[in-house]
Amino acid sequence: xxxxxxxxxxxxxxxxxxxxxxxxxxxxxxxxxxxxxxxxxxxxxxxxxxxxxxxxxxxxxxxxxxxxxxxxxxxxxxxxxxxxxxxxxxxxxxxxxxxxxxxxxxxxxxxxxxxxxxxxxxxxxxxxxxxxxxxxxxxxxxxxxxxxxxxxxxxxxxxxxxxxxxxxxxxxxxxxxxxxxxxxxxxxxxxxxxxxxxxxxxxxxxxxxxxxxxxxxxxxxxxxxxxxxxxxx
Numbered sequence: 001x002x003x004x005x006x007x008x009x010x011x012x013x014x015x016x017x018x019x020x021x022x023x024x025x026x027x028x029x030x031x032x033x034x035x036x037x038x039x040x041x042x043x044x045x046x047x048x049x050x051x052x053x054x055x056x057x058x059x060x061x062x063x064x065x066x067x068x069x070x071x072x073x074x075x076x077x078x079x080x081x082x083x084x085x086x087x088x089x090x091x092x093x094x095x096x097x098x099x100x101x102x103x104x105x106x107x108x109x110x111x112x113x114x115x116x117x118x119x120x121x122x123x124x125x126x127x128x129x130x131x132x133x134x135x136x137x138x139x140x141x142x143x144x145x146x147x148x149x150x151x152x153x154x155x156x157x158x159x160x161x162x163x164x165x166x167x168x169x170x171x172x173x174x175x176x177x178x179x180x181x182x183x184x185x186x187x188x189x190x191x192x193x194x195x196x197x198x199x200x201x202x203x204x205x206x207x208x209x210x211x212x213x214x215x216x217x218x219x220x221x222x223x224x225x226x227x228x229x230x231x232x233x
Contacts, residue, residue: 009035009036009037010033010034010035010036010071010187011034011035011036011070011071011079011155011156011186011187012033012034012057012068012069012070012071012156012187012189013032013033013034013068013069014030014031014032014033014053014056014057014066014067014068015031015066015067015068015069016029016030016031016065016066016067017029017030017031017053017056017063017065017066017067017068018030018063018064018065018066019049019052019053019056019061019063019064019065019211020064025211026049026052026211027049027052027053027056027063027211027212028210028211028212029065029066029212030049030053030066030208030211030212030213031213031216032206032213032216034057034156034187034189034204035187035203035204036071036155036185036186036187037182037183037185037186037187038182038187038188038203038204039178039179039182039188039189039190039201039202039203039204040187040188040189040190040202040203040204040205040206041190041192041195041198041199041201041202041204041205041206041219042054042189042190042191042192042205042206042208043191043192043193043195043205043206043207043208044207044208044209044214045209047210048208048209048210048211049208049210049211050160050191050208051085051086051160051161051191053208054083054085054158054160054189054191055085056068057156057158057189058081058083058085058158059081060083060085070156079154079155079156080152080153080154080155080156081154081155081156081157081158082149082150082152082154082156082157082158083149083158083159083160084142084145084146084149084158084159084160084162085160086160086161086164088141088142088144088145089103089145089148090133090136090141090144090145090148091133092132092133092134093132093133093134094132094133095129095130095131095132095133096120096125096128096129096130096131096133096136096144096147097113097116097117097120097129097130099133099144099148100116100119100120100144100147100148100151101113101116103148103151104116104151107152109151109152115151116151117129119147119150119151120144120147122147122150123143123144123146123147123150123173124143124169124170124173125140125143125144125147128140137165138164138165139165139166139167139170141165142162142164142165142166142170143166143170143173146162146174146177150177153184154181154186155185155186155187156186156187156189157178157181157186157187157188157189158188158189159178159188159189159190159191160191161191161192161193162174162190163192163194163197163198171197175197175198175201178190178201179201182203189206190202195223199219199223202219203218203219204216204217204218204219205217205218205219205222205223207222
């Protein structure tokens with residue numbers, strides 16, 4: 001199909017994206033644009049297709065129909081993309097520091113022990129740098145997973161319910177990191193069921209219902225109409 005050009009301010013554009021798993025249709029003709037320097041809250045009920053959509057945006061799953069277009073990154077090449085999903089992509093036999101060193105090497109970035117230790121401190125894991133990931137709680141593993149992504153300084157940050165397993169201080173830390181990423185010009189897509197906690201972060205909302213777009217637009221307009229009856233929370 002002939003695709004439209006990516007708008008200048010959009011980091012990702014979805015055009016007619018559909019996804020089937022056998023006879024089950026999970027996504028239907030999803031059209032959406034995700035601007036740079038903004039946070040888009042992706043919401044919907046269980047089974048609405050949110051996680052599938054983020055995996056397609058991350059390149060971890062191929063759409064059955066439609067296309068995904070990405071703008072160039074800050075350096076003019078491919079955009080740096082960070083994805084936090086339900087799997088942490090950590091190696092349980094490695095320490096926290098070794099996990100970060102492994103992923104930094106995998107991305108062909110220079111190793112800097114001091115910088116990696118500083119990153120662990122940034123996510124509250126400085127005192128656990130030399131502990132193996134297998135002993136981490138879900139919340140600690142999610143913090144380390146976040147550090148893995150943040151060290152890339154991604155142009156596109158895709159977060160699928162990243163607050164899972166985090167205590168209140170860790171949730172606030174993550175929300176600060178999301179706000180900082182937006183301020184640095186990143187495009188952030190955040191899947192969340194917590195509209196009260198995460199809603200204030202959002203510039204835009206993409207609401208899915210049964211795999212289709214129920215709303216795409218400014219967050220202020222979406223939350224203003226929430227008083228008229230819930231759509232997809």
